[in-house]
Amino acid sequence: MNAEGHSAEGPWGDLVVVAVDGPAGSGKSSVSKAAARRLGFAYLDTGAAYRALAWFALQRRVDPTDARAVADTLPDFDYRIGTDPDGYHVMVGEHDVTDAIRDPDVTAVVSAIARVPEVRVRLTELFRAIMAGTSREGIVVEGRDITTVVAPDAPVRILLTADEHVRMARRSAELTGHSAATVGEQLRNRDRADSRVVDFMNAAEGVTTVDSTDLDFDQTVDAVIAVVQREAHA
Numbered sequence: 253m254n255a256e257g258h259s260a261e262g263p264w265g266d267l268v269v270v271a272v273d274g275p276a277g278s279g280k281s282s283v284s285k286a287a288a289r290r291l292g293f294a295y296l297d298t299g300a301a302y303r304a305l306a307w308f309a310l311q312r313r314v315d316p317t318d319a320r321a322v323a324d325t326l327p328d329f330d331y332r333i334g335t336d337p338d339g340y341h342v343m344v345g346e347h348d349v350t351d352a353i354r355d356p357d358v359t360a361v362v363s364a365i366a367r368v369p370e371v372r373v374r375l376t377e378l379f380r381a382i383m384a385g386t387s388r389e390g391i392v393v394e395g396r397d398i399t400t401v402v403a404p405d406a407p408v409r410i411l412l413t414a415d416e417h418v419r420m421a422r423r424s425a426e427l428t429g430h431s432a433a434t435v436g437e438q439l440r441n442r443d444r445a446d447s448r449v450v451d452f453m454n455a456a457e458g459v460t461t462v463d464s465t466d467l468d469f470d471q472t473v474d475a476v477i478a479v480v481q482r483e484a485h486a
């Protein structure tokens with residue numbers, strides 16, 4: 253039994269871990285948060301940690317392409333994230349970086365930060381500790397390598413995807429003041445860089461694909477919840 257009372261059968265005991273991966277703009281954060289809210293589960297956004305470390309490196313004027321210098325920031329990286337889907341916040345030390353980590357300057361360098369092996373090892377440990385510490389019945393964890401590296405043994409594993417043009421259109425609809433072409437190019441470049449490190453375009457064995465290309469937001473949340481209900485206690 254772990255500290256939060258999840259009994260010890262399998263790595264997660266009776267904690268229902270819902271692992272969700274997918275490319276940029278596929279709806280991982282918004283859909284996972286809404287599904288967690290409806291299920292009464294916790295919600296963990298893992299991309300926020302990579303973004304927060306990118307923010308921290310920029311603050312320290314570390315060159316994001318210098319892997320050694322990036323890894324050297326890890327001992328001082330004091331990171332906390334809220335896992336209540338209704339109380340989402342991200343802290344680095346005493347700084348609330350919830351909004352700052354969405355800044356285009358951070359988005360532009362996050363893939364370079366995320367390809368540093370020491371970073372991936374450290375953040376994976378951190379994610380597992382946060383997951384094990386939840387007091388709720390379950391947790392929805394979303395990112396790029398959750399179904400394959402962070403929690404390949406999760407009872408529910410989902411690849412959330414959508415056609416690239418649809419993802420670009422959804423992303424540009426939420427970003428005013430940026431041309432659709434620029435938004436699309438940034439999204440495609442980030443996916444290209446990230447997919448050199450982990451494969452989140454193809455479902456690993458045992459992972460269920462939810463394709464939202466022809467679904468609206470609520471239908472996508474319904475589809476994710478249907479997978480959870482079918483697979484959580486299968």
Ligand SMILES: Nc1ncnc2c1ncn2[C@@H]1O[C@H](COP(=O)(O)OP(=O)(O)OP(=O)(O)O)[C@@H](O)[C@H]1O
Pocket residue numbers: 274275276277278279280281282283299422423426464467468469470472
């Ligand atoms: N099925 C859907 N129908 C319509 N809009 C959607 C759907 N799913 C997600 N969206 C919208 O698409 C946009 C991108 O979603 P979101 O930010 O959750 O994606 P993401 O995968 O977390 O992206 P990133 O990896 O870049 O952080 C949001 O505005 C969200 O509301």
Ligand SMILES: Nc1ccn([C@@H]2O[C@H](COP(=O)(O)O)[C@@H](O)[C@H]2O)c(=O)n1
Pocket residue numbers: 276298299300302303362363364366394395396397398442446
């Ligand atoms: N499991 C993960 C999650 C994220 N990343 C990297 O972080 C970047 C930001 O992620 P968002 O989901 O907030 O867009 C992403 O582009 C990846 O570089 C990761 O490597 N693994």
